[in-house]
Amino acid sequence: MDGKVLQMDGHRIVSFERFLKHPVEKVWRAISNPEQMSKWLTVNSEMELKVEGQLAFRWENGDVVEGKFTKIDPPYELEYTWLEQTSGYSLVRWRLKNEVGGCRLHLTHTFYESAVVPDFLAGWHVHLDVLDVVLNEQFTRFPWERVKEMRKKYASIMT
Secondary structure, three states, rough: OOOEEEEEEOEEEEEEEEEEEOOOOHHHHHHHHHHHHHHOOOOEEOOOOOOOOEEEEEOOOOOEEEEEEEEEEEEEEEEEEEOOOOOOOEEEEEEEEEOOOEEEEEEEEOOOEOOOOHHHHHHHHHHHHHHHHHHHHOOOOOHHHHHHHHHHHHHHHHH
């Protein structure tokens, strides 16, 4: 459930794996549909869901991520570049696998430049928690305080 940091070819990779009690198709819609993403990722997104299609994520605090889709294999795999001012260029990859009673979600975020990894660990951790809440149709508000708690936890583990 907690995120891990892997090293490969000199790059750091934030990795999460979760079992979700929902069909792959439902999870796919949640990670690839702007309306769904606005709830769990707290982002206004514009997406052209095709290989080489552009994407833009805009948060209320002014942060912007731009990128393009590099792989789309509905409903099992989604991959896109992630370019933002603070962390530079990186790659996000979602993989979904059918399992009895739901699906296995595997998320990796590969950093090619320096990034504050504990921030990404905390952010993805809580956003994935909220994804499950949204899929269960129990969402009320995003738990920003939980992100701060998780950031402290991951920062203490990485020092």
